[in-house]
Amino acid sequence: MKIRTLMLAATCGAAVTAAAPGAHAEDYKVVILQSLTGGAAFIGKNVAEGAAMAAEEMNENGYFGEGNRMDFEVADDATDRTQTLSLITRLAADPELLLVMGPTSGSVAMAGASVANERELPIITTTNTFEVIEAGPWSNILTQPGTVTIPYIADFAAQDLGVKNCAIIGVKDNESYVALQRKFEELVQEQGVNLASVDGVALADSDFSALATKIATSEQDCVFVGTPASQGANIILQLKQAGLDPSTAILGHNAFASPTFIEKGGAAVEDVYLIGAWVPGGDGEFGEAFAANFEAKTGIAPDEWHANGYSGMQVVASAVRDAAASEGGATRASVLAALTAQKDVPVVIGGGTYSFDEERVPHFGMRVMQVKDGEFTLVDN
Amino acid sequence: MIQFYLAYQPIIDFFLLAVGFGYSQQIAFRAGVFSIATAGFAAIGSYCVAILATRTEVPIFMTVILATLLAAAVGGLLALPLARLRGAFQAIATLAFVQIILSLLLYGEGFTGGALGIVGIPREVNTWILLLVVAVTMYVLWNIGRSGMGRVFNALRQEESVASSLGVNIGKYHIIAFILSGAIGGLFGGLQSLYTFQIEPHNYGFAFIVNILTVVILGGRTTLLGPIMGALIMALLPEIARPLAENRQAVNGVILILVITFLPNGVGDEIVFWFRRRKQARQQRKRASEKEARDAVTSS
Amino acid sequence: MLTQQILNGLVSGSVYALFSLGFTLIFGVQKLLNFAHGATFMAGAFIAYYCTINGLPFVMAIGFSMLATGLIAILIDLIAFRALRKRGNAEFPALVSSIGVDLILVSIAQQVSNTQVLNFPFGTFPIQFYDVFGLRISLLQIVILGVVAVLVTALIFYLKKTTFGRQVRAVATNERAAALLGVNAQSVYLQTFFIAGALAGLAGVLIGLLFNSIQFLMGEPYMLRAFVVVVIGGLGSVQGAIIASLMLGVAQSLTVAYLPSGLTDAIIFGLLFLVLLVRPNGLFGDINAVAGGTRQ
Secondary structure: OHHHHHHHHHHHHHHHHHHHHHHOOOEEEEEEEEOOOOOOHHHHHHHHHHHHHHHHHHHHOOOOOOOOEEEEEEEEOOOOHHHHHHHHHHHHOOOOEEEEEOOOOHHHHHHHHHHHHHHOOOEEEOOOOHHHHHOOOOEEEOOOOHHHHHHHHHHHHHHHHOOOEEEEEEEOOOHHHHHHHHHHHHHHHHOOOEEEEEEEEOOOOOOOHHHHHHHHOOOOOEEEEEOOHHHHHHHHHHHHHOOOOOOOEEEEOHHHOOHHHHHHHHHHHOOOEEEEOOOOOOOOHHHHHHHHHHHHHHOOOOOHHHHHHHHHHHHHHHHHHHHHHOOOOOOHHHHHHHHHOOOOEEOOOOOOEEEEOOOOOEEOOOEEEEEEOOEEEEOOO | OHHHHHHHHHHHHHHHHHHHHHHHHHHHHHOOOOOOOHHHHHHHHHHHHHHHHHHOOOOHHHHHHHHHHHHHHHHHHHHHHHOOOOHHHHHHHHHHHHHHHHHHHHHOHHHHOHHHOEOOOOOOOOHHHHHHHHHHHHHHHHHHHHOHHHHHHHHHHHOHHHHHHOOOOHHHHHHHHHHHHHHHHHHHHHHHHHHHOOEOHHHHOHHHHHHHHHHHHHHOOOOOHHHHHHHHHHHHHHHHOHHHHHHHHHHHHHHHHHHHHHOOOOHHHHHHHHHHHHHHHHHHHHHHHHHHHHHHHHHO | OHHHHHHHHHHHHHHHHHHHHHHHHHHHHHOOOOOOHHHHHHHHHHHHHHHHHOOOOHHHHHHHHHHHHHHHHHHHHHHHHHHHHHHOOOHHHHHHHHHHHHHHHHHHHHHHHOOOOEOOOOOOOOOOEEEEOOEEEEHHHHHHHHHHHHHHHHHHHHHHHOHHHHHHHHHHHOHHHHHHOOOOHHHHHHHHHHHHHHHHHHHHHHHHHHOOOEOOOOHHHHHHHHHHHHHHOOOOOHHHHHHHHHHHHHHHHHHHHHOOHHHHHHHHHHHHHHHHHHOOOOOOOOHHHHHOOOOO
């Protein structure tokens, strides 16, 4: 009897000592809510993969300190406003949850922003529309708005290439592409470039024969194609097939910075200029390591969105760690405050560091690239 | 209960909006018009409210009234040329109407915001308002169904030539059906604007048309219970199928096929019909037993 | 440029014709709108794509894909339409059940392709251009025009001159009377579905090849166009559907070429609306086709 008590006491003691470091161990709960299905899945699925990989890596490396980890979960907004509204509402009811990384795009992100501000839950949506920031203090954006990115390519076109007369092809039924295209038009016009023509295609279109013939038979020294990568490659292919003058400079924005672009366009997209946050294969040590690890893990080379997701998680994790170190620990409010105060977080995109400005607009820079021999190569400027 | 409401409130609200759009769609079907113009009416209503609410001082309540009237007027005008068409031709003409509205919304960037749509619409609508408006709509439709107009609609749906030979002015009733469909569509479109903060043309595209058609056909094309059951199924499907993750959409498809194959009149209509049949059977039994009793009396 | 644009339009239009023929055939025979037709078209492109990248010669990939989409269409009939048809009054329920099939097929394609836009590998079909009287025309465009012309002629011959064609028309006019005369309506349905599916599959392959793009949602815009074509052509009219397809193709490329491109849809559908006002039964439809049309 005595012995048993003694043993019990001993085991208890052991248990207590064993648990002692664990008493401080904390789980920081974050949900990666992206469009895994539906129209924006080509963005959301990749962002989620990149973000999840970053979180796993940081947990393994003990980024959050001894015993602490990020408890993350991946969920699907299905590119659907209704489902997003109900999901975020339900997520917000979980007191443990610190932040939602998502939802992915456009109106879905706006729907998410409305609930997040109502229920005071920090979210960082993948989209780059200002409306998400304007919707309230709790909703943030992960990617740089057109006002930050487009100057890189517009200035390059007007100053470095010195084009004079530009044909514009945009997407008419997606607001973020429209915004980028308008910004490009505005910036080049300010620098004295004439707009030869402005056309819009629908995201679901694939027949550009009429448009291609129209542009190929008109006069211009530059064509700006502001569409998603595979569609843009296809438009350029059809432009070339319609007999576009080979000396015409073809430009695109960061949507083209994806392996898909070269895969779909083949020889037709040779020499096309574009901007990208992600240089395929990685630029710098951190980026190259990410590209190698990602490919080893998934079997495919990471694209712009994988890299954005990976980088976004670096920023989120840094914010969570800062918040945890602050007085009062990690709460929704402290995570939000830490997030928007992030400066120079090392990332794998753009110039290599990620910062928010006073207006909560993200800045990480853009690189001008050109397709050469079927590869994206940096253009020195 | 209140926890449940908080967690599922958006689903409830979207369910109520879908019921409203369902009634706009259903009133056309009830009158024998194969119209799919509801998406167009909803777009007109929601843009009307969104533009008035964000750019003018018109009271919110008035914007909804104006949206309803505008969509009703468009419905009435649309009915005039459509009166010459029948069946699938009506369906395609109304599809053309929706596509025209959508592309004008995309094109008229200065006025409609183009693909970006209109943002920053005040959120003035909550579950209780939606519930109230749905109830009022149901009350109005209930009364129409019991009136002479409801009987004419039924006659038109079942056999137009007979109705016409009985001296019914078909054109007039089709116009009324379109005005009602427009008014209800515009009304709920306006409410949707005031609920979702932001609208864009894409909201009223092909997916919207397919969704509302499914709500009404799956739920039932003639009874008031129809759109409610249809919207309920469509609202619950994504929730039930959520654990299935990427197979969700395929499972939705399977469920749609099964339900409509075994209940081709739609879930709501089948329920109502079942009750009606039971009532009739009971009355017949009652009549038969009364007759038996009478026969027994007379024969004795 | 005008003639070049008309040529572009004719090529697009001839592929619309392939797509719409199956749709109008099913409508003509069954009076049902098959919403899953767009998904069948998409499946055609997908099947040929996966056959090609797995090393099957392209011509065999096309053949296999047409066979497979024909069978898919038969499955659609068996799963989504047959039970409803037996009960009669299937017009609306069939709409929902075919939407159900559409969801299933699209969802499978989305998972198989991982939501990526696919394209046939370069070199699947030789890219070669000819200059004919100042027109720039590719070998592929010539082949497409030829294939469509041959298939359409064969189909018309089949429907007008053979016993099967007469059976199809008999069932389309009055199923019960046809059955009394010894026509097996079920087999007629299966055959029309097979033909419709195979044509849609071929259209999918050609479109995927011509415009270098295959993706799970590619059927949707073609469904919208098929509605337009089938109605303008007169419901159930094969010749009407062909002429309407070509007109739509040309109208579309001319509006893109000469009018603000943002207005293309508004103009096309505005024209459709006008056509219906002037000719309530479509350009080539006769009253009888409609009397037996959607309302029984």
